[in-house]
Amino acid sequence: MKPAPFVHHAPTSVAEAVEVLRSVGHDAKVLAGGQSLIPILSMRLASPGHLVDINAVAGLDTVQVSEDGVRVGALVRHAQLARDEAAYAALPLLRQALVHVAHPAIRNRGTAVGSIAHADAAGELPAVLTLTAGVVEAVGPAGVRDIPAGEFFVGPLETALADDELAVAVRFGRFPAGTRTGFAELARRSGDYALAGVAVAITLQDKAVRSATASFVSVTDVPDVLDLTTAVGPDPAAPDLDAVADAVRAHVTPDGDIHATADYRRMLVAELTRRLVTEVLSR
Amino acid sequence: MTHPLATEQLHVVTVSVNGVRRTATVPARRLLSDFLRHDLALTGTHVGCEHGVCGACTVLVDGAPMRSCLMFAVQAQAHEVTTVEGLGTIEAMGPVQQAFTECHGLQCGFCTPGFVTTITAYLEESPDPSADEAREAISGNLCRCTGYQNIVKSVLRAAELRRDRLAAGWERSNCAVVNEGGAGEPS
Numbered sequence: 001m002k003p004a005p006f007v008h009h010a011p012t013s014v015a016e017a018v019e020v021l022r023s024v025g026h027d028a029k030v031l032a033g034g035q036s037l038i039p040i041l042s043m044r045l046a047s048p049g050h051l052v053d054i055n056a057v058a059g060l061d062t063v064q065v066s067e068d069g070v071r072v073g074a075l076v077r078h079a080q081l082a083r084d085e086a087a088y089a090a091l092p093l094l095r096q097a098l099v100h101v102a103h104p105a106i107r108n109r110g111t112a113v114g115s116i117a118h119a120d121a122a123g124e125l126p127a128v129l130t131l132t133a134g135v136v137e138a139v140g141p142a143g144v145r146d147i148p149a150g151e152f153f154v155g156p157l158e159t160a161l162a163d164d165e166l167a168v169a170v171r172f173g174r175f176p177a178g179t180r181t182g183f184a185e186l187a188r189r190s191g192d193y194a195l196a197g198v199a200v201a202i203t204l205q206d207k208a209v210r211s212a213t214a215s216f217v218s219v220t221d222v223p224d225v226l227d228l229t230t231a232v233g234p235d236p237a238a239p240d241l242d243a244v245a246d247a248v249r250a251h252v253t254p255d256g257d258i259h260a261t262a263d264y265r266r267m268l269v270a271e272l273t274r275r276l277v278t279e280v281l282s283r
Numbered sequence: 284m285t286h287p288l289a290t291e292q293l294h295v296v297t298v299s300v301n302g303v304r305r306t307a308t309v310p311a312r313r314l315l316s317d318f319l320r321h322d323l324a325l326t327g328t329h330v331g332c333e334h335g336v337c338g339a340c341t342v343l344v345d346g347a348p349m350r351s352c353l354m355f356a357v358q359a360q361a362h363e364v365t366t367v368e369g370l371g372t373i374e375a376m377g378p379v380q381q382a383f384t385e386c387h388g389l390q391c392g393f394c395t396p397g398f399v400t401t402i403t404a405y406l407e408e409s410p411d412p413s414a415d416e417a418r419e420a421i422s423g424n425l426c427r428c429t430g431y432q433n434i435v436k437s438v439l440r441a442a443e444l445r446r447d448r449l450a451a452g453w454e455r456s457n458c459a460v461v462n463e464g465g466a467g468e469p470s
Contacts, residue, residue: 001333005291008311008357038353039334042314051311055358079347103423105401106335108347109354190422 003041007050014139017054017166022141024050025163031055032074035102035110036118052166060168065090069134070172074114078107091132091172093181093199097124100183103191117167121156122193122218124183130223131199131215132173140165153222178210179203182280184272185217188259194218195260196269198248200228200276208234212277219252219269226251228277236281244277245270298359300325301369311357316340318356319366327367329396331425338424341397342366348404367396370403378444379403379437388437390428397424402438406445414439 007024011017021028028050029037040046054060060075065086072081081087082098101107101115101124115125116136129136130149138145141164152160161167175181185197197217203210212228231243254265296313297306300323307322316333319325319342331337333352340351343365351364371377379402382388389395398421405412405420412420417438418431426434 002314002317003312005310005312007292008294008355010357034355034358035335035350035353038314038355041312042333042352053355053358102335103338104405104420105338105341105348105350105423106353109344109349190419 001042003038004044004047006041006048009050009052010056011052011054012056012058014057014060014166014168017052017057018139018141018164020050020052021164021166024052025165028052028163030114030117030166032114032117033077033110034114035106036114036120054166063087067174068171069132069174070094071137071169072112072172073169074111074167076112078102078110078112078115079104081112082107090174091181093128093132093183093201094172096181096183097128097199100124100185100194100197106191113167113170116152116170117159117161119153119155119157119159119222121221121223124185124194124197124199124217126153127197127199127215127217127223128183129170129172131201131213131225132175133225134170134172136161136167137169137171138162138165139168144168149223156221175201176203178205180280180283182276184276184279186268186272196252196254196265196272198269198273198276200273200280202232202236202277202280204236207236209236209239209281214248214273216248216252216269219254219265221253228273232277239277239281241274241277245274248273294357296356296360298356298362298364300364301366302363307356309356311355313356314352315342315354315356315359315364316351318359319351319364322356325366325368327396329393331393331397336425337394338397338401339394341400341424343400343404346404346407348401365400367399370399377403378448379406379441381444382437382441383434386437386440387433388429389434394424394426394428398426398434398437402441405438406442410446411442412438 009020029048031051031053060073062073063084064071070087078101082095088095115123134149136147136152181201183199185194187194194217196219200214202212212232214226215223231247232239248270254262256262291310293308305323316330319328329339331339335350335353341348342351371380379399417435
């Protein structure tokens, strides 16, 4: 239960971090909060020769809210983002999801960007980034590039980031005016990995449902967006919850494990979505 | 071929622990939990699962509870670490320690250091929690003895003791040796 030996790099700028990744990136992991990475190292599921610790890199710890979205730097901790009032006002879904991320002690250290770069199917923030049509900002030797969420998540624990690229920030998108959001998940114990979870965004215009979308936790390999507009129907007072549940059941592809069978997860996520849609529309 | 351990690079790590600057020479992979216990002989911090689940190793880093098994010692440089040893002594217990004693908040005591650090920081932010809030506050710490009921009582009693001590004009540092220098925001 101890990590294998590695070389610790502590760059103080993005340029320096990218330079280290350029030379050793094929055998390196980036260390930000480390709340997923360090257990993986301790269990020897991975033993990279180099860790590029970005905690001393300046300028990565800010949350910026603009008309287009919420930009979150790579060193912003979950707790910091959850507390940020401007981010909450712009995108309530962030705080709605962040309170489900592990425990307070983990949220004090773990980072939002790290959770996205880790790309665990059980992570809350990949589902949020995807539902908001967000973007990952990656810096590599060739410069900066934006990777849309839809292209970023390649598979479980696998992303489009190259070995020599550093995710310096993510930009969560904002929903149009009149949008209500919600997040629900169920875990065996508070703070555990969710058996299933769902994020929902419903846009109302002239008292009618214009758009309803959802993304999921733990029941899809990579987060994607399910359009529920037709299933929900136009009347916010009378959503077709059976159609919603059917659409969710048909969309998800859960695996079974020691904690829950695939069938149970499918049933669970359909029920969570049904309740969440009801709750979001009744606010 | 040289064994990788023979060539492992060592770092001179200086960390401020409970207000005292402590130095040891360790490899980069030394977990903060092991650094505290093995290198600094501060065995109050306990190590349970070593992957962030059990909460026994929780310490305060700049006043905020964090898992010391999920940090490397080299990362704690330039930060203020508070362990259970920094939260009181047998003669002058902190309010959380006092409450655990009064309310039977522990049996074997293995998990207790993590609870004490977690609750101390929690009460700084939420001085008057309800029983439900207290339950939520300790949800990241596992205890296999008590069934948690007496730990929830301890949280509420600690809040009471803490308020009494503040009202009686105790030094803030006697109430909770955390957040010195106004920290609390992870950096």
